[in-house]
Amino acid sequence: MDDVTRFTFVVVIGTLFLLVLVGVMGFLMVVNTSRRARHRAELAEADRRRSQEVMHAEREAQQQTLQEIGRDLHDNLGQLLTVAHMGLDAVQGNGNSDPRIAQVMNTLEVSIDEVRRLGRSLNSDMWVDRSFSEALSAEGERIERAGLATVHLLVEGEAPSLSPDAKTILFRVFQEVLNNALKHAAASVIDVALRNGSGFTLTITDNGKGFDPAAVDLARATRRPSVLNHGNGLVNIRRRCELIGFTAELSTSPGKGCTWRFSQHSAPHAA
Amino acid sequence: MSILLIQNLLQLAAISLALGACARIPVPRPRLYRLLFIMIVVDFIVEVAGSITTYFDRNNTAMYNFAFTTQFLVVLLMIRAEKPGWTRRLAMLAAVGLGAMGANLWVNGSLSFLLTEGMLVIGVMLSVALLALLWDLANTSDTPLQHVPEFWLNMGLLVYFGGMAPMVGLLRFIYMADPQLANRLWNILPMLAITCYLLIFQACRLRGRYGYELNHG
Numbered sequence: 001m002d003d004v005t006r007f008t009f010v011v012v013i014g015t016l017f018l019l020v021l022v023g024v025m026g027f028l029m030v031v032n033t034s035r036r037a038r039h040r041a042e043l044a045e046a047d048r049r050r051s052q053e054v055m056h057a058e059r060e061a062q063q064q065t066l067q068e069i070g071r072d073l074h075d076n077l078g079q080l081l082t083v084a085h086m087g088l089d090a091v092q093g094n095g096n097s098d099p100r101i102a103q104v105m106n107t108l109e110v111s112i113d114e115v116r117r118l119g120r121s122l123n124s125d126m127w128v129d130r131s132f133s134e135a136l137s138a139e140g141e142r143i144e145r146a147g148l149a150t151v152h153l154l155v156e157g158e159a160p161s162l163s164p165d166a167k168t169i170l171f172r173v174f175q176e177v178l179n180n181a182l183k184h185a186a187a188s189v190i191d192v193a194l195r196n197g198s199g200f201t202l203t204i205t206d207n208g209k210g211f212d213p214a215a216v217d218l219a220r221a222t223r224r225p226s227v228l229n230h231g232n233g234l235v236n237i238r239r240r241c242e243l244i245g246f247t248a249e250l251s252t253s254p255g256k257g258c259t260w261r262f263s264q265h266s267a268p269h270a271a
Numbered sequence: 272m273s274i275l276l277i278q279n280l281l282q283l284a285a286i287s288l289a290l291g292a293c294a295r296i297p298v299p300r301p302r303l304y305r306l307l308f309i310m311i312v313v314d315f316i317v318e319v320a321g322s323i324t325t326y327f328d329r330n331n332t333a334m335y336n337f338a339f340t341t342q343f344l345v346v347l348l349m350i351r352a353e354k355p356g357w358t359r360r361l362a363m364l365a366a367v368g369l370g371a372m373g374a375n376l377w378v379n380g381s382l383s384f385l386l387t388e389g390m391l392v393i394g395v396m397l398s399v400a401l402l403a404l405l406w407d408l409a410n411t412s413d414t415p416l417q418h419v420p421e422f423w424l425n426m427g428l429l430v431y432f433g434g435m436a437p438m439v440g441l442l443r444f445i446y447m448a449d450p451q452l453a454n455r456l457w458n459i460l461p462m463l464a465i466t467c468y469l470l471i472f473q474a475c476r477l478r479g480r481y482g483y484e485l486n487h488g
Contacts, residue, residue: 006452014459017434021466024405025426032409032416039413 394436427470
């Protein structure tokens with residue numbers, strides 16, 4: 001072996017050492033990077049679970065309060081109204097034919113019905129005796145009855161197989177969207193479409209004044225108080241939908257109304 | 272200027288750099304860096320003494336045999352400082368390593384020869400221990416490895432001991448076939464030591480900068 005060959009051999013061996021060193025370093029760094037990514041994902045998952053638990057606890061407390069209010073309405077206010085109705089009925093039976101008594105009795109009957117309906121809607125077992133689409137329909141009717149807007153409801157397909165908790169969250173989101181349409185957008189017509197074919201979707205479209213989503217994002221970023229609450233409301237809607245496995249999409253622009261589309265992107269989480 | 276002298280000077284420069292960076296770590300230093308400081312000081316003294324004895328053509332293999340054994344024990348203590356739970360296994364490694372060096376000395380009958388078989392056993396054992404430590408670090412560190420001082424420190428030690436094992440193991444056979452090639456290959460060892468100390472320099476620099484803030488556990 002001549003000197004040049006020996007030199008080449010040494011260089012090759014040295015280079016091999018260097019390559020092994022770099023390889024080991026690179027491999028360890030890749031292992032570490034993937035471990036940290038996994039760790040971050042686990043933290044995010046734990047965070048999501050904690051949010052769900054907090055939300056579940058909040059909802060339970062809220063349901064309990066609503067249930068108590070509903071029971072009180074039914075047992076106390078409802079009973080008082082019934083007693084008043086019976087009293088007036090007795091007065092009428094004693095030969096008093098004042099037409100105002102009949103009018104008051106009518107109003108009392110409507111009030112009793114309204115209190116019963118309200119008591120039922122506050123009950124946590126609201127899904128026992130009615131479906132999701134029936135709840136949407138009742139809510140629409142309530143808005144129409146109050147003369148706030150015209151609500152069109154379209155139902156296509158079978159009733160969605162959602163858990164009671166998921167139904168409750170989606171229904172509260174629906175109520176919030178309707179409330180926003182009436183309060184902020186001054187909408188006069190609201191179209192609601194519930195479709196359950198290849199996937200379950202709920203679409204709510206209003207003819208209100210709409211808004212610029214980019215402006216809301218900017219206001220959130222700069223924490224401008226006038227728009228901040230509105231922006232937080234939108235974020236909350238998305239967050240709550242995310243917790244039950246739904247995607248909330250919003251399309252709107254100034255003067256062009258507002259459309260919310262809620263679609264199920266995975267099996268609902270055990271919220 | 273001969274290649275040997277240049278290598279010696281480069282090696283001393285790398286050790287000095289590492290020593291300087293280690294000395295700049297704010298006190299009180301973690302136990303790991305106190306041990307590292309001792310190791311670097313011992314190495315510096317050995318290399319200076321080695322250069323002088325080589326210059327005067329004196330046999331210094333006994334000194335290198337002792338220095339290598341000391342280095343081995345200090346590195347085991349350093350690993351223990353990072354992983355106190357490994358004490359039992361490290362004690363076993365120490366026993367096997369010292370046994371191998373002792374057996375080699377018994378076979379050779381003199382310290383005037385380099386205890387290559389013992390060094391080979393120690394090199395392999397330390398490489399495995401350091402690789403296990405690095406693997407553990409990669410799987411537990413919440414900080415990117417390039418920012419973790421102990422990563423560079425252990426990589427440096429792995430380069431030296433991991434590189435030494437195959438070199439020492441093969442050189443004997445290469446020497447029988449081609450003594451000149453074996454002499455040339457021997458020159459790779461100082462280069463491994465220089466790389467090791469440059470990586471240790473980086474570790475000390477990072478430790479000096481981060482102090483105790485860094486949590487990679």
